[in-house]
Amino acid sequence: MVAVIDYDAGNIRSVEKAIVSLGGCAEVTRQRQEILSADHIILPGVGSFGDAMGKLHKYGLVEVIKEAVSRGIPLLGICLGLQLLFESSEESKGVEGLGILPGKIVRLPEETGLKIPHIGWNSLRYPNAGRLFEGIEEGAYVYFVHSYYLRADEPEIVTATTEYAVDIHASVERGNVFACQFHPEKSSDVGMHILRNFMQISTSIS
Numbered sequence: 001m002v003a004v005i006d007y008d009a010g011n012i013r014s015v016e017k018a019i020v021s022l023g024g025c026a027e028v029t030r031q032r033q034e035i036l037s038a039d040h041i042i043l044p045g046v047g048s049f050g051d052a053m054g055k056l057h058k059y060g061l062v063e064v065i066k067e068a069v070s071r072g073i074p075l076l077g078i079c080l081g082l083q084l085l086f087e088s089s090e091e092s093k094g095v096e097g098l099g100i101l102p103g104k105i106v107r108l109p110e111e112t113g114l115k116i117p118h119i120g121w122n123s124l125r126y127p128n129a130g131r132l133f134e135g136i137e138e139g140a141y142v143y144f145v146h147s148y149y150l151r152a153d154e155p156e157i158v159t160a161t162t163e164y165a166v167d168i169h170a171s172v173e174r175g176n177v178f179a180c181q182f183h184p185e186k187s188s189d190v191g192m193h194i195l196r197n198f199m200q201i202s203t204s205i206s
Contacts, residue, residue, distance in 0.1 A: 002199065003038035005065070006030045007055040009080060010046035011183070018185035022196055030059045040199055041068055044185075045080030046145070049105065050092025052080055062098065069100055074176045074201045079146060082172070082179035091148050100177060102153035103169075108146075112165035117147040122162040122170075122182075130159025130173045131201060132180070132194050142170075142180075142187040142194075150181060176203070 002019050004012055006028045019026035019042075027034055035041060043065065045052055056062050069075055077085045086097050089105035097105075108116050121141045126133060133140075144162070150169040152158050160171035160180075171180045178198060184191035 001038050002026045002040045002042060003035045004028045004042045004044060005035065005061060007045075007052065007059055007061055009044060009052055009055070011079070011185075012044050014183075015042055015044045015078065015185045018192065018195055019199070022192060022199065024199055030061060032060070032064050035061075035064050036068055036071065036073070038068075038073060039203070040201070041065075041073055041075045043075065043077045043081035043084065045078065045084065047080055048091060049080065049083055049089040049097070049148070050095040052084055053092070053095050053097060056084070056098075065098060066100065069175075069177055072176050072203045074198065074203065075178065076198050077177075077179035078185070079181060079183055082150060082181050083148060085177065085179055086150065086152075089148060101157065101172060101174060101179075104151055104153075105148045106151055107148050109165050114165050117145060118164045119145050122164060124160040124162055124170060126160055128156060128159050128173075130171060130178075132171060132173065132178055132197050133160060134197055136190060136193055140190045142182040142184065142190055144170075144182045146181060176201075 016026040083105045184194040
């Protein structure tokens, strides 16, 4: 079962439908036991960093997510879900993120003349091997919607990048923690392949 964490963020149902379309069982939930008994966990999200962290605290999900990570359950953050896994965001100064991975979220530069938010299809490069991208050729296109992007402190965890005025850390992986700034559930066949790869990853700690 894939637990899709429900904290009142946008895009949760799209993720649920994508998992079901792949033949998986998805449960949209904020219940501790359902999350910790899941085979895989997805932290989706569209919205504000500060508001999202407030909701995670309100529903008691911060410690549940950290416990799930410590248990080795594969966790995938999508879009805002990626950003929440890190330490802080320029969008909500003074608000601490989950801090599961080291790095900060910063605003896309406006002086380049490119539109913000960044909305559209961009190709991926793979600076490091990533299990999410097995069987997917470099240069594959995925769908982005965001105004802020990741600067990871550890280059070795970055498994995909893209270019939009700056070099964007588009996907990361460390142990059983995975994250994508783009939306695999909206990225056609490539995105479905990524989600299928995630669902085939087994728990790393018994």
